[in-house]
Amino acid sequence: MSSEPEQKLEQKQDLSSTEREEVHSWSYRRRVAPRSRSIATKSLSREEIQVGATLALDDAEPTSRPRTRGDCRYGPRPCPWVSCRHHLYLDVNPRTGTLKINFPHLDLSDMPETCALDAADRGGLTLDTIGQLMNLTRERVRQMERVALLGARCTAVENRLDRDRGQ
Numbered sequence: 134m135s136s137e138p139e140q141k142l143e144q145k146q147d148l149s150s151t152e153r154e155e156v157h158s159w160s161y162r163r164r165v166a167p168r169s170r171s172i173a174t175k176s177l178s179r180e181e182i183q184v185g186a187t188l189a190l191d192d193a194e195p196t197s198r199p200r201t202r203g204d205c206r207y208g209p210r211p212c213p214w215v216s217c218r219h220h221l222y223l224d225v226n227p228r229t230g231t232l233k234i235n236f237p238h239l240d241l242s243d244m245p246e247t248c249a250l251d252a253a254d255r256g257g258l259t260l261d262t263i264g265q266l267m268n269l270t271r272e273r274v275r276q277m278e279r280v281a282l283l284g285a286r287c288t289a290v291e292n293r294l295d296r297d298r299g300q
Contacts, residue, residue, distance in 0.1 A: 170237040174230040211247040
């Protein structure tokens with residue numbers, strides 16, 4: 134009698150190569166949406182930068198951008214303020230200036246959720262739900278959560294040490 138791993142190996146060998154590829158791609162496939170796209174500002178030509186600046190000036194609205202959560206909580210949805218740091222459509226790396234378009238296949242009006250603060254207000258989100266909102270895998274969200282919790286823990290310990298020292 135063969136062991137369980139040997140039986141599984143025999144079953145895989147019985148499949149044709151196309152069936153094996155089909156099973157492999159189905160079982161390991163997690164991402165539903167296309168990958169996000171990054172645009173390095175260094176790679177943009179002068180003409181592209183000028184066109185972008187012209188478009189930004191043409192699209193400027195006379196209304197002012199909300200400054201606090203209270204100003205935007207009941208604002209229009211989908212949120213038109215893509216430059217807001219809590220907007221889910223676009224991320225900007227503050228160190229390099231690289232733009233990351235999280236949902237290159239969607240128009241802003243087609244996004245189911247555009248504000249991370251709206252999602253946070255609902256509370257109780259799973260890693261899968263957060264991954265879908267940010268176009269990331271569940272594992273990447275878990276890694277980011279772990280780093281954030283470690284950072285918060287270190288800050289709390291430092292604050293407690295400072296308080297104990299009387300600073």
